[in-house]
Amino acid sequence: MPIEDSYKHKGMRRQLVNKIRAKGITDQNVLRAINTVPRHAFLDNAFLEHAYQDKAFQIGEGQTISQPYTVAFQSQLLQVKPGDKILEIGTGSGYQCSVLLELGAKVYTIEYNWPLHQRAARLLKTLGYQAHLVHGDGTKGMPSFAPYDGIIVTAGAPTVPMTLVEQLAPGGKLVIPVGDRKSQKMLLITKEPGGKITKKEFDHFSFVPLLGQHGWEK
Numbered sequence: 001m002p003i004e005d006s007y008k009h010k011g012m013r014r015q016l017v018n019k020i021r022a023k024g025i026t027d028q029n030v031l032r033a034i035n036t037v038p039r040h041a042f043l044d045n046a047f048l049e050h051a052y053q054d055k056a057f058q059i060g061e062g063q064t065i066s067q068p069y070t071v072a073f074q075s076q077l078l079q080v081k082p083g084d085k086i087l088e089i090g091t092g093s094g095y096q097c098s099v100l101l102e103l104g105a106k107v108y109t110i111e112y113n114w115p116l117h118q119r120a121a122r123l124l125k126t127l128g129y130q131a132h133l134v135h136g137d138g139t140k141g142m143p144s145f146a147p148y149d150g151i152i153v154t155a156g157a158p159t160v161p162m163t164l165v166e167q168l169a170p171g172g173k174l175v176i177p178v179g180d181r182k183s184q185k186m187l188l189i190t191k192e193p194g195g196k197i198t199k200k201e202f203d204h205f206s207f208v209p210l211l212g213q214h215g216w217e218k
């Protein structure tokens, strides 16, 4: 069934964009992408009125779709250019993946949870979005398609997995929330063209835990 995107949805989306702009997101391309992706399609119908609030929301399997401000913040840090190859760890609902696609990226995304992986694959297809979706442990990255211009981790990590840093192209960026299970600091790790690794720290966020080999234990 095609997904309806009414004037009401579009209007609510514009208000959401105004809200995240007021919170400090300045990247016009990111704001445009948020204004384009029908976030309501990523939530159950029963929760429609929540789709355009600036809030995280349950998507089943104990997981959440990230808050729109958080999606915008991480996307802005990545500085995606059209044609960039981006790896996402934690497909979840597929919303962040769709925002990256609207920014012109070629997206590879990994999800650990099989039902969520399947659901996201179906939904993205329905919406006409094309990405490379894989089921597996994203803390190992996706070496077969490396290197990446950007890697975005959308679950909270205990430490920076070196496997991911290794899969960055020269000049590539890794955006990853690192901390404890409840609260994490957003980090921007850059592999300079010469190979030097630099790190910048940003605000605290609250993500669900990154599991797997280089993540938390279940």
Ligand code: SAH
Residues within 6 Å of the ligand: 063, 064, 065, 066, 089, 090, 091, 092, 093, 094, 095, 096, 097, 110, 111, 112, 113, 116, 136, 137, 138, 139, 154, 155, 208, 209, 210, 211, 212, 213, 215
């Ligand atoms: N980006 C998502 C939000 C994801 S929530 C969105 O836009 O909706 C974090 C997701 O990371 C959850 O779906 C969780 O199952 C997944 N996850 C946790 N550990 C993982 C791992 N090691 N590899 C891949 N996905 C993982």
